[in-house]
Amino acid sequence: xxxLDDHYQAIQEEARAVADAVAPFAVEADAxxxxxxxxxxxxxxxxxxxxxxxxxxxxRDESPDPLAITLVREAFMYESSxxxxxxxxxxxxxxxxxxxxxxxxxxxxxxxxxxxxxxxxIALTEPVAGSDLKSITTTAEIDGDEAVIxxxxxxxxxxxxxxxxxxxVREGDGYSLFLVPADTPGVSVTPVPELMAPHVxxxxxxxxxxxxxxxxxxxxxxxxxxxxxxxxxxxxxxxxAACGLAQGALEEATRHARTRQQFGRxxxxxxxxxxxxxxxWTDLEAARLLTYRAxxxxxxxxxxxxxxxxxxxVFATEAACRIVDRCVQVMGRWGVIRDSKVERCYRQARxxxxxxxxxxxxxxxxxxxxxxxxx
Ligand SMILES: Cc1cc2nc3c(=O)[nH]c(=O)nc-3n(C[C@H](O)[C@H](O)[C@H](O)COP(=O)(O)OP(=O)(O)OC[C@H]3O[C@@H](n4cnc5c(N)ncnc54)[C@H](O)[C@@H]3O)c2cc1C
Numbered sequence: 001x002x003x004l005d006d007h008y009q010a011i012q013e014e015a016r017a018v019a020d021a022v023a024p025f026a027v028e029a030d031a032x033x034x035x036x037x038x039x040x041x042x043x044x045x046x047x048x049x050x051x052x053x054x055x056x057x058x059x060r061d062e063s064p065d066p067l068a069i070t071l072v073r074e075a076f077m078y079e080s081s082x083x084x085x086x087x088x089x090x091x092x093x094x095x096x097x098x099x100x101x102x103x104x105x106x107x108x109x110x111x112x113x114x115x116x117x118x119x120x121x122i123a124l125t126e127p128v129a130g131s132d133l134k135s136i137t138t139t140a141e142i143d144g145d146e147a148v149i150x151x152x153x154x155x156x157x158x159x160x161x162x163x164x165x166x167x168x169v170r171e172g173d174g175y176s177l178f179l180v181p182a183d184t185p186g187v188s189v190t191p192v193p194e195l196m197a198p199h200v201x202x203x204x205x206x207x208x209x210x211x212x213x214x215x216x217x218x219x220x221x222x223x224x225x226x227x228x229x230x231x232x233x234x235x236x237x238x239x240x241a242a243c244g245l246a247q248g249a250l251e252e253a254t255r256h257a258r259t260r261q262q263f264g265r266x267x268x269x270x271x272x273x274x275x276x277x278x279x280x281w282t283d284l285e286a287a288r289l290l291t292y293r294a295x296x297x298x299x300x301x302x303x304x305x306x307x308x309x310x311x312x313x314v315f316a317t318e319a320a321c322r323i324v325d326r327c328v329q330v331m332g333r334w335g336v337i338r339d340s341k342v343e344r345c346y347r348q349a350r351x352x353x354x355x356x357x358x359x360x361x362x363x364x365x366x367x368x369x370x371x372x373x374x375x
Pocket of ligand 1: 121122123124125128129130131132154155156157158199201351354355356357358359360361364
């Protein structure tokens, strides 16, 4: 796939219009550890969160389309990580409900996710359990027709702003997901240390939290497979966001290199600077091709989708870091000014190699798939 068709180009245009509307306050929004209301208002006004749920529950497509979501994240991250994050979480936090939730859960929550009236969150990580998700210690114990949840989750996006947490727990010998509204007694959220690139985050505590057994998402013991299903759809969209971020940085550095003169010539005419720009552009094109293809494969349900999404995520996030680093170099002293476009991208690119599957862990999965295929 080399060109996007009219349908996808229209989605891109729609997303770019929202990003343009957010641009005037993107610096303030991206510096915020709390939801920045004008950004949420812009997202709500756009109705693009409808991409995150099935049509039957207020969504746009029969089921969430990974390519459409990837394109929106690319356009959003080009301008604002805050906008990108709020949008992304609507899908990542609710997808398990879309694919495995009860009719009652879907009817109650998905339309509110589609309108961004409810903010979704996914609570997997714990103070000890990170990449090794199976080492979680949060538990759900069944007591009559209720589940009692105890444990701590760490670094949960949307934190105190979330309306509900799709919560990954141990249940008996297996793992399950529960839909826990944020206002359930016993749920509390505390702040996390400030990050290099601010992000709406919180540690979430479950202290004898009682929810009806009907709050379980899917069958008991099937939690991990719903988490994997979520990653299959959404991991590639992180790659899209990385492409958008890199595009924004590269455009800024290119403008600078064309206009700033040293030694009687624009920087862009100085060989090593031209090389930095050329390598950055090449990296970006490669990342985007891999990303769009992986997203299209995820949409069409090809086997090995998760590994292709992982490849796109590893390559695009690592490329984004390389690209932004080169852009800082091209910008010279202007590249290190706090909250300038390129400096902001420099800080925002780095965590992308850690969340939704750290690069090293994804490489293990990619290699596992490769060696299985040749065995
Ligand atoms: C901005 C941000 C937002 C986040 N939002 C959420 C959220 O909404 N919900 C949520 O549940 N979590 C969230 N997280 C947490 C995130 O999912 C974890 O940080 C991630 O899973 C990695 O876990 P860890 O940080 O504990 O690192 P570790 O698992 O401790 O990994 C540390 C290093 O060791 C490497 N490593 C680990 N295991 C292996 C292995 N087997 N082989 C080789 N290398 C390995 C990793 O690649 C990494 O380089 C967020 C994190 C950030 C930074």
